[in-house]
Amino acid sequence: MRTSxxxxxxxxxxxxxxxxxxTLLVASLSGCLTSTGATRASTVSDADFxxxxxxxxxxxxxxxxxxxxxxxxxGRAKLGVVNGQxxxxxxxxxxxxxxxxxxxxxxxTKVGQDSNEPAQLRLARDDTxxxxxxxxxxxxxxxxxxxLDVSLRAQVTAAERKVDLMEAxxxxxxxxxxxxxxxxxxxxxDHEAALRGVAEARRAHAAAVATATEAATESALxxxxxxxxxx
Numbered sequence: 001m002r003t004s005x006x007x008x009x010x011x012x013x014x015x016x017x018x019x020x021x022x023t024l025l026v027a028s029l030s031g032c033l034t035s036t037g038a039t040r041a042s043t044v045s046d047a048d049f050x051x052x053x054x055x056x057x058x059x060x061x062x063x064x065x066x067x068x069x070x071x072x073x074x075g076r077a078k079l080g081v082v083n084g085q086x087x088x089x090x091x092x093x094x095x096x097x098x099x100x101x102x103x104x105x106x107x108x109t110k111v112g113q114d115s116n117e118p119a120q121l122r123l124a125r126d127d128t129x130x131x132x133x134x135x136x137x138x139x140x141x142x143x144x145x146x147x148l149d150v151s152l153r154a155q156v157t158a159a160e161r162k163v164d165l166m167e168a169x170x171x172x173x174x175x176x177x178x179x180x181x182x183x184x185x186x187x188x189x190d191h192e193a194a195l196r197g198v199a200e201a202r203r204a205h206a207a208a209v210a211t212a213t214e215a216a217t218e219s220a221l222x223x224x225x226x227x228x229x230x231x
Contacts (some may be wrong), residue, residue, distance in 0.1 A: 042193035044174040048185040054182045063173040067166035074159035077152070084145075086150045091138070091145040098138035103130040133231040140229035144222040154212035160198035161205040168194075168201040 102150075105127040112120035172194045178186035 003008070009081040026092050040188060040193070042175075043171055043196060044178065044189060048178060048183070048188070049174050051176055051183050051185060052181055056177055060170065060173045060177055061165065063170040067163070067170055070159070070166045074156070074163055077156040077159040079155055081149070082146050082151045087141075087148055088151045094134075094138040094141050095197040098131070098135040100103040100108040101134050105131040107180045132231070137226070137229045137231055138227040140173040140222075143182075144219070144226045147215070147219040147222040151212070154208070154215040158208040158212040159207070161201070161208040165205045168197040 049057075105124065108127050109122070109124040112124040114207060175186060175189050175194050177190075179191070
């Protein structure tokens, strides 16, 4: 018995449709599984935190106070960078003055050599020595201003990392408060991720503090060199 081409075509269409339907069903199930297994948030929302009574937020209040202090420290560090820029301006001014003194001494030397007068030659030598001392002091001040700028900026970075640490601490305190109060919404959040956030912020802060400490030491050494170079 022969099967008509129309019957074969209909069968193929039905099979293709069934396969497409099965594929869509699998994709839909996969999407549901992925959504169900999605990573939980680690940052507590304001709406969930508001579920707590004032008497249940003592730990959060303390963490927020430390965060406010860290922000104040960051503001002072940024102001220090602005004030430190004045030292750089003075250093550049000293460089220009030292260069002018050296040019003047060079001119006096040429005059002394041309005239061969002992008094002029002595004046040229004295001015050349003074100009060199001025240039050494100007170079030392420029070096100090650069080290100071690096140090002050490193302090800003350290202060920024401290703010990050305090923010992570506040978030963890919020989650702990929700958990302690037995608020069901606490289950939405990844406690381990919140802990990791604090640990990572603490490591970043420690590294920034180490860098700032090293930069401060170099700045202090440059300040000592500046004092020794003063004429």
